[in-house]
Amino acid sequence: MKPKLILALALSSLAVLPLAAQAGPIDAQLATYKAAAAAADAQFTAFSAERGKAFHNRAFGGGKPDTPACASCHNENPRAAGRAPTGKVIEPVALSATPTRYADPAKVEKWFTRNCKEVLGRACSPQEKGDWLTYMAGQ
Numbered sequence: 001m002k003p004k005l006i007l008a009l010a011l012s013s014l015a016v017l018p019l020a021a022q023a024g025p026i027d028a029q030l031a032t033y034k035a036a037a038a039a040a041d042a043q044f045t046a047f048s049a050e051r052g053k054a055f056h057n058r059a060f061g062g063g064k065p066d067t068p069a070c071a072s073c074h075n076e077n078p079r080a081a082g083r084a085p086t087g088k089v090i091e092p093v094a095l096s097a098t099p100t101r102y103a104d105p106a107k108v109e110k111w112f113t114r115n116c117k118e119v120l121g122r123a124c125s126p127q128e129k130g131d132w133l134t135y136m137a138g139q
Contacts, residue, residue, distance in 0.1 A: 026095060026102040026137050033133070036126035044127060052135025055128055062121025070119055070132070078139040094139030102133070 030047065037044045057076055059068040066085045067073060074082040078094035091098045102108050116124035124132075 033126040033130035047130040047134040049135040049138045052131035060120045063119040
């Protein structure tokens with residue numbers, strides 16, 4: 001190989017490293033939810049970004065009236081900032097817009113616990129969490 005080609009290949013692989021590092025924590029979280037979803041439902045096969053998008057925008061009736069959907073606070077466009085009912089600005093939930101958002105699995109689970117209770121009035125299932133994270137990972 002020519003030195004310029006080797007240099008170009010090396011530099012292009014370095015550009016991909018930050019993306020791979022960002023994907024790691026969310027992939028680990030998805031693997032955890034996948035195992036739990038499969039244990040809860042023998043028919044479960046895979047997460048769906050399409051279901052995640054529908055879940056994000058769907059209005060639920062069991063939670064708080066001022067937060068009927070994820071999009072109520074997090075915006076219908078996951079790449080845009082949202083706003084809590086208190087007026088506090090919420091960083092975008094899309095991985096492309098906020099690359100470190102899902103780096104801490106404990107923090108991810110904390111927010112799922114709180115937000116699912118407020119929006120749905122119940123805990124989210126592992127499949128719902130995985131579908132939603134799959135959607136956010138693609139945004």
